[in-house]
Structures are given as structure tokens and as C-alpha cells.
Amino acid sequence: MTTTVESPAKKRRPRDGWRPSLKAYAYLIPTFIILFVFVYFPIIESFRLSLKRVAPFGNQEISVGFENYTRLLSSSDFWDTVKVSVFFMIGTVPIGIGLAVIIAILLSYPLKRLNGLYRTLIFVPVVISSAIGGVLFRLLYNPVVGFFNYWLSLVGIDGPNWLNEQTWAVVAVTITVVWRQLGFNVIIALAGIQNINEQLYEAAKVDGAGVMRRIRSITLPMLSPTLFFLAIVNVIISLQAFGEINILTDGGPGRATTNLVYQVFVDGFVGTKFTGRASAQAFMLAVMIIGISILNFRSLRSRVHYQ
Amino acid sequence: MTMDSFTLDETEEAEVRHISSRSRFADVPVHIALLFIGLAIATPIIIAFFMSFTPLREIVGRANPSVIPDTWTFANYEKAWNATPFGRFVLNSFIQTGVITAAQVFFSILAGYAFAMFEFRGKNALFVLVIGSLIVPFELTFIPNFLLISDLGWANTYAGLTVPFLASAFGVFMMRQFFMSLPRDLYDAAKIDGAGDWKYLWAVMAPLSKGAISAFTIFSFLSAWNQYLWPLIITNDESMRTAQIGIRFFLVNQERATDWGAIMAGAVIVMIPTLIVFIVAQKQLVKGIAASGLKG
Numbered sequence: 001m002t003t004t005v006e007s008p009a010k011k012r013r014p015r016d017g018w019r020p021s022l023k024a025y026a027y028l029i030p031t032f033i034i035l036f037v038f039v040y041f042p043i044i045e046s047f048r049l050s051l052k053r054v055a056p057f058g059n060q061e062i063s064v065g066f067e068n069y070t071r072l073l074s075s076s077d078f079w080d081t082v083k084v085s086v087f088f089m090i091g092t093v094p095i096g097i098g099l100a101v102i103i104a105i106l107l108s109y110p111l112k113r114l115n116g117l118y119r120t121l122i123f124v125p126v127v128i129s130s131a132i133g134g135v136l137f138r139l140l141y142n143p144v145v146g147f148f149n150y151w152l153s154l155v156g157i158d159g160p161n162w163l164n165e166q167t168w169a170v171v172a173v174t175i176t177v178v179w180r181q182l183g184f185n186v187i188i189a190l191a192g193i194q195n196i197n198e199q200l201y202e203a204a205k206v207d208g209a210g211v212m213r214r215i216r217s218i219t220l221p222m223l224s225p226t227l228f229f230l231a232i233v234n235v236i237i238s239l240q241a242f243g244e245i246n247i248l249t250d251g252g253p254g255r256a257t258t259n260l261v262y263q264v265f266v267d268g269f270v271g272t273k274f275t276g277r278a279s280a281q282a283f284m285l286a287v288m289i290i291g292i293s294i295l296n297f298r299s300l301r302s303r304v305h306y307q
Numbered sequence: 308m309t310m311d312s313f314t315l316d317e318t319e320e321a322e323v324r325h326i327s328s329r330s331r332f333a334d335v336p337v338h339i340a341l342l343f344i345g346l347a348i349a350t351p352i353i354i355a356f357f358m359s360f361t362p363l364r365e366i367v368g369r370a371n372p373s374v375i376p377d378t379w380t381f382a383n384y385e386k387a388w389n390a391t392p393f394g395r396f397v398l399n400s401f402i403q404t405g406v407i408t409a410a411q412v413f414f415s416i417l418a419g420y421a422f423a424m425f426e427f428r429g430k431n432a433l434f435v436l437v438i439g440s441l442i443v444p445f446e447l448t449f450i451p452n453f454l455l456i457s458d459l460g461w462a463n464t465y466a467g468l469t470v471p472f473l474a475s476a477f478g479v480f481m482m483r484q485f486f487m488s489l490p491r492d493l494y495d496a497a498k499i500d501g502a503g504d505w506k507y508l509w510a511v512m513a514p515l516s517k518g519a520i521s522a523f524t525i526f527s528f529l530s531a532w533n534q535y536l537w538p539l540i541i542t543n544d545e546s547m548r549t550a551q552i553g554i555r556f557f558l559v560n561q562e563r564a565t566d567w568g569a570i571m572a573g574a575v576i577v578m579i580p581t582l583i584v585f586i587v588a589q590k591q592l593v594k595g596i597a598a599s600g601l602k603g
Contacts, residue, residue, distance in 0.1 A: 023425065034472075042451035043447055049451065111334055129534075131577070139351075139358070187596045268450050275454075282449075
């Protein structure tokens with residue numbers, strides 16, 4: 001009772017011991033059981049596992065200290081998967097956001113009709129799962145019955161064997177991830193554009209600024225907090241790409257599309273299980289993602305200025 | 308911080324946007340651009356839909372693939388439905404999704420109400436724990452959770468598919484924000500009338516929060532239905548696969564037979580529930596996403 005935390009609602013703090021709190025705890029208990037057992041406990045457990053190696057025969061765990069980490073950091077296989085993750089990030093984030101902003105600017109144009117139709121067509125990937133995204137694009141990339149190479153042939157281009165060539169497989173996965181993320185990105189960008197103060201455009205128009213000028217000098221600068229948010233979210237999503245890879249390429253050909261997440265899956269769940277190594281990689285990736293998320297939380301404060 | 312302050316309603320909103328000057332003639336290029344972009348984005352889904360009705364001989368027999376079938380057939384759906392226990396996969400998905408969604412919505416309302424209306428010890432610390440869990444990525448939890456669920460003997464069970472997801476920190480946050488935006492006078496009046504919290508929550512708060520609750524329900528439904536990694540690792544018994552996992556193995560089997568019509572029929576079966584939700588509740592879904600983006 002002595003160590004009360006300052007809060008705006010201080011006046012209503014309980015004065016008669018624990019009893020009033022018990023009712024609140026009753027409302028909270030289901031949520032917190034799940035959060036503790038399946039979110040907070042696993043964080044510690046994940047770290048503990050990353051310091052272990054499971055003996056090849058039997059289930060005996062051996063403590064190996066940071067050996068899993070040091071081995072990974074000095075193995076070229078590990079850095080290959082990091083490279084693939086970075087490639088996906090570089091490939092998906094700028095293109096995904098760039099396309100989304102262009103489309104959002106078009107959608108914000110005051111059309112009298114058909115707005116609903118365009119929105120429906122453009123937003124729809126938002127409800128498509130990574131598995132279905134993978135299946136749909138696996139058809140499009142198919143060299144025999146697929147459509148991409150047929151369309152390319154119409155303009156005289158001999159399309160690649162998308163999923164069986166190392167470089168093109170990376171491109172193929174990137175396109176699929178960008179597509180599936182596009183609906184979300186457009187929705188966020190459009191909301192950001194519609195939040196921009198109308199008077200800025202009016203003033204610019206009075207000053208004789210053309211469409212392109214207004215986009216460059218008003219829309220994009222005013223949109224920068226939204227773009228920052230999109231960048232963070234898209235970086236995290238690109239680092240976590242899994243379903244599309246699992247269905248399109250299974251990490252191949254070779255290990256061309258095996259990113260960090262995929263390697264964690266392979267080490268932890270496919271064939272011989274290397275739980276310790278998988279956990280160590282997962283832990284490193286997670287620390288990176290949490291760092292990026294915290295960056296986002298901190299940026300929230302700066303974004304308030306615009307609202 | 309309420310979701311309702313963001314409107315993406317096409318009619319009223321569109322009227323007041325002035326990025327470009329307004330004239331009917333100038334609209335034409337925008338219409339063309341948007342129609343082209345819209346069709347390009349929806350094309351993978353449109354193709355899947357048409358191909359699911361295209362006979363096999365048409366798919367493999369033509370030099371130039373055409374999107375729209377010459378003759379329409381239901382054979383692909385019969386094949387997809389009978390070749391693997393697709394009915395079972397869909398049933399599993401409905402059970403898994405139904406349990407997760409119902410529990411997430413119910414528990415989020417309870418916890419959101421507690422954080423919005425009660426004063427209690429450790430409130431701030433507990434709320435920080437809820438928010439903090441939002442930034443914990445699945446990479447950090449799925450291996451220990453897999454080991455735990457396996458040790459409990461819940462692999463290949465509905466419990467294994469659902470229990471780790473019965474609560475949602477995002478849902479708690481969303482409900483709390485919405486409940487806090489409702490006038491406090493109502494609560495005080497209800498107290499004077501002698502209504503208990505439980506009764507007040509379900510008789511007054513919940514009906515007033517229909518919009519927020521349904522927005523979260525949609526969110527919860529979509530993310531549960533579309534889950535991939537967890538059901539992939541926690542089930543290896545065919546009869547316990549969800550629809551998303553079923554389509555993956557169906558693809559692997561049928562691709563050798565180049566039976567893409569059946570594969571697309573399977574894909575349509577798997578995505579139809581989410582497409583229906585999208586069509587029916589597009590506005591709420593979009594509003595919810597826009598609000599989550601603007602407010603983090």
C-alpha cells in the first residue's frame with residue numbers, strides 16, 4: 001500500500017487492502033495465464049535452450065555455454081542465411097512501400113464513382129494467408145501452366161525458370177511477399193494521407209503549386225511518420241517471411257532462399273533436431289526484431305506532433 | 308485514441324480530398340491507372356478462381372494459357388474434396404479458429420474492462436506486461452512452446468492448436484482503449500443503481516462497444532484462420548491438419564500430376580471464408596488496420 005505508482009486516477013486507488021484488487025485479478029487471470037505460460041516463460045526457456053546441446057542419442061541435454069553462438073558466428077552457413085534475410089529486406093521494403101504510396105496517392109484522388117471497387121481489388125491481399133500466397137504464386141511461376149512466362153513471352157521476353165534458379169527464386173519469393181503485404185501498406189499509407197490537413201493543399205493551390213509539386217512538398221513530408229512506421233513493420237515482416245518460402249521453394253534451390261527463420265525451422269523441426277542451435281539463431285533474430293520494435297515505440301512520441 | 312475517429316469511407320472522404328484539381332476529364336487517367344493496378348493486384352486470386360473451374364485437359368492442353376475456361380466444370384472441387392480429407396481440414400480450421408476467436412474476444416473484453424475501469428495493485432506493471440508482449444516475436448516462443456505442448460501430450464490435438472493463442476495482448480489493448488473512451492458517468496450511474504460490474508459490462512459496455520468488438524473479432528478470426536507455422540509443426544497426423552497445412556501437402560502431391568485445377572479448387576476452399584469476411588466487413592477491417600497504423 002505504501003508504494004503506489006503515480007497515475008492520473010490516483011484518487012480512486014484502493015484504500016482497504018487487497019480486496020478490491022481481487023475482483024480485477026479475476027478479470028485478468030485468463031489473459032495472464034496465457035501470456036506467462038506461452039510468451040514470457042518461453043523467452044527465458046528459449047535462452048536456456050540456446051545454451052544447451054542435446055546428445056545425439058537419447059534426450060540428454062548438455063550445457064555448452066555460448067558455444068552455439070560462437071559456432072554460428074564463425075560459420076559461413078549462418079552468414080549465408082543472414083545474407084538471404086537482408087536480401088529479402090532490401091528487396092521487399094523499399095518496393096513495397098514505394099508502390100503502396102503511389103497507389104495510396106491515386107486512391108486519395110476524389111473520384112465520383114468506382115472508388116469502392118478499386119479499394120476492394122487493391123486491399124484484398126490483406127486477408128490472404130502466407131500459405132495461399134505461396135500456392136497462388138507457385139502457379140504463376142510454373143514454367144508449363146503458369147502465366148508469368150506466358151505474359152513475358154507476349155512482349156518477347158524468354159522468362160526464367162523462376163523457382164529453380166538461385167537468383168530468380170529470391171526474386172520470386174520477394175515478389176510474393178511484396179504482393180501479400182501490399183494491401184496492408186496501402187491502407188496505412190492512405191490513412192496517413194487522409195490525415196494530412198486539407199488547408200495545406202488549399203494554400204499550395206492558391207500559390208499555384210501543381211499536382212507533382214503538391215505531392216513532393218506536402219504529401220511526402222507530412223507522410224514521413226507514416227512511412228517510418230511502415231518501414232519498421234515491413235522490415236520486421238520481411239525478416240519473418242516463412243510461409244511463402246516453405247511453399248514456393250522450401251528454402252532452395254540449394255539454400256538460396258533459406259533465411260534465418262527458415263534455418264531455425266529446419267534446425268529445430270526437420271530431420272535431426274538441433275534444438276540448441278535453432279534456439280540460438282532464434283534468440284539472435286528475436287533480439288534484432290525487438291530492437292527494431294522498440295525503435296518504433298519510441299517514434300510514436302515524435303509522430304504525435306503531426307496529429 | 309478510438310478507432311472511430313478514422314474514417315476511410317469512400318463517399319464522404321473522397322469528396323474533401325484535393326490533391327488534384329477537380330474536373331471530370333482529369334479523372335479518366337486516374338480511373339485507368341486504378342483499374343489497371345486493382346486488376347493486377349487481384350489477378351492471382353482471379354486466376355485461381357477461374358482455374359478451379361477449368362477442366363484438366365484445358366489447363367495442360369493449350370499452348371497459350373487463357374484465364375477464363377472454355378468449358379466450366381465442378382470436377383476439380385470434387386477431386387480436391389475427395390483426394391484428401393479436405394472436409395476434415397476445413398472442419399479442423401473452423402474448430403481451431405472458432406475456439407481461438409471466441410476465447411480471445413471474451414478474455415480481451417474481461418481484461419480490457421479491468422484495465423479501463425478498476426483500480427488495483429500492480430495495475431501499471433501488469434499493463435506494461437501486456438504491451439511488452441506485443442513486441443515478442445514468434446521466433447522467441449515457438450520452440451519452447453512446441454516442447455511444452457509436446458510434453459503435455461497435446462501435439463495433434465485441438466488443445467495443442469489453440470491453447471497458446473487463447474489470449475491476445477492486442478485485443479486487451481484495443482478493448483481497454485475503447486472502454487476508456489466511453490463516458491465514465493454511465494459507470495457511476497450504474498453503480499448508484501446498484502448494478503454490479505459483471506452486469507454493467509455485459510448489459511451496458513458490451514452493447515456500446517459493438518463496433519470495436521466486431522473489429523477485433525474480424526482481426527482475431529483472420530489471423531487464426533491464416534496461421535501457418537504453428538499448425539505446421541504441432542500436427543503431423545493428417546486428420547489434425549488445418550486447411551492451410553492441408554493445401555500445402557495437397558499441392559506437393561498434386562503438382563506431380565500437374566493437376567492445377569484441383570490445387571486451385573483447394574486454394575479457393577481455403578481462402579473463401581476470409582474473402583467472405585473481407586467482402587462483408589471490409590470497412591471495419593480497413594478501419595481497424597488504419598487505426599492500428601496511425602496509433603501504433
